[in-house]
Amino acid sequence: MYWRNPLHIGLRVLLTTLLLAGLGLVVAQGFEWHSHWDRIRDRGVLTVALRESEGVYWPTDQRYSGLEMELLQKLGERLNLRVQLFSVTETQDLYRALASGAVDMALPGTTTGYNSTAFMPGLPYLMSDVGLVRSMAARKPELERQHIALLDPVNHDWLARRLASRHPGLTFEGLTGAPTAELMTRIELDELDMALMDERDFRVQRPFFPDQRFDTLTDQPRPVSPLFRQSRDRSLLNRVNDVLRELRASGQLERLRDRHLGHTGDFDYVGTLTFERHMQSRLPDFLDLFKAEAEATGMDWRLLAAVAYQESHWRARAVSPTGVKGIMMVTLTTAREMGIDNRLDPAQSIRAGSRYLDGLRERMPERITEPDRTWMALAAYNVGSGHLEDARIITESQGDDPDAWIDVRSHLPKLALKAWYPWTKHGYARGHEPVVYVANIRRYYNLLRRAFPDEIRDEREGESLDQLPFPGLPVTPGL
Incomplete structure (x- = not known):
């Protein structure tokens, strides 16, 4: 019969094979066209849990930063997308939203774990150690009782889990997942022994x-990275990694870290306690003067007060060995x-220093x-x-950014080194002093x-996680 003809059978097998191969190619192209990145690009919005x-991500004065x-x-x-933020106060909600597909990516801002199979980390943008926070007054803790x-x-x-395996008596509190400030407040109130955090x-x-x-x-710092839902489709992850590489190569990533975390590097225990004491006892005498000059100059009165504290510790009649005087020196x-005409008059001194x-x-x-701009103005003040x-010229000559x-x-x-200051326009200066001055x-x-x-x-940029972008995917606070 016709279908028993070997030639026709061979042709039929060949046509079937070609048809299936073509269908597979179309399907494969269709999946490529509808990759995670393509879907995001088509809708023009990247949804992120933060x-x-x-x-x-925290309210600072009139905005979130x-x-x-x-x-x-x-x-x-850089991706030409509108970013839609969904904020969480408890970290469990962030992971629940990411695992359910309610958001495209998440930024918990914490170090990534070793064995997480549910999520894929992107490239790190920060490194941090992980450890235990406790009261300084407490003796070295016996973890079995903590x-x-x-x-x-x-x-x-x-x-x-590693701590629990080594210390079976250790108890993990129900506060797990609460914000940093709450955990440290609980320690301050003796309601909690310790908190594990970055x-x-x-x-x-x-x-x-x-x-x-x-x-x-x-033993060594751990990476802080963006997280993505575990998938074979890494198209979004790859795009985000490309941007992180670009930001790192241009130096912008380091500047972002310095802008938001640079002031946290050094800590003076005695100095901080003294400052807080002076904030209660001395600052009230000058508060109205700082606010008046802030109104006149458009500057933040708290910045002016910080400068005055660095200069004189808010002492109106301060005098230095070099002859500078007053609360603003x-x-x-x-x-x-x-x-x-009177540098020891606090009103005049604050007016002169501020302007x-x-x-x-x-x-x-x-x-x-x-x-x-403000940090450099403070350095110039000093x-x-x-x-x-001169320092900006040296910075540019070394291939760095004189505007950063x-x-x-x-x-x-x-500016204090013989290899450099003879070639500058204004000569020798104790260049380390303005660095410390601005940091303080x-x-x-x-x-x-x-x-x-x-x-x-x-006026937050995003919304809370009880309002998710896709219906039917609620996030319930707490575990």
């Missing part, structure tokens, strides 16, 4: 909890330029943006505009912002 915490917040803004610009909470019950689970989170909060310490449990030349600083900031090249310009404070501060100390003011300013927050309007 942990609410200081330094990550943080390292991860600004990192996402950079990511959206009640411990975890900041991140998913990413830190591997370390919690050093990054501890350092952000430490100025407000000076009686607590951090004991590292990891104004030189005689500056006093004449600013039109004041001089404002003038330094205004004269900075327009291409220098905030906050670098060392002089000429020496700052993080680069300029690394070259300022060269940044720390005082941060403490003042915490103690005297401006009126906060809830």
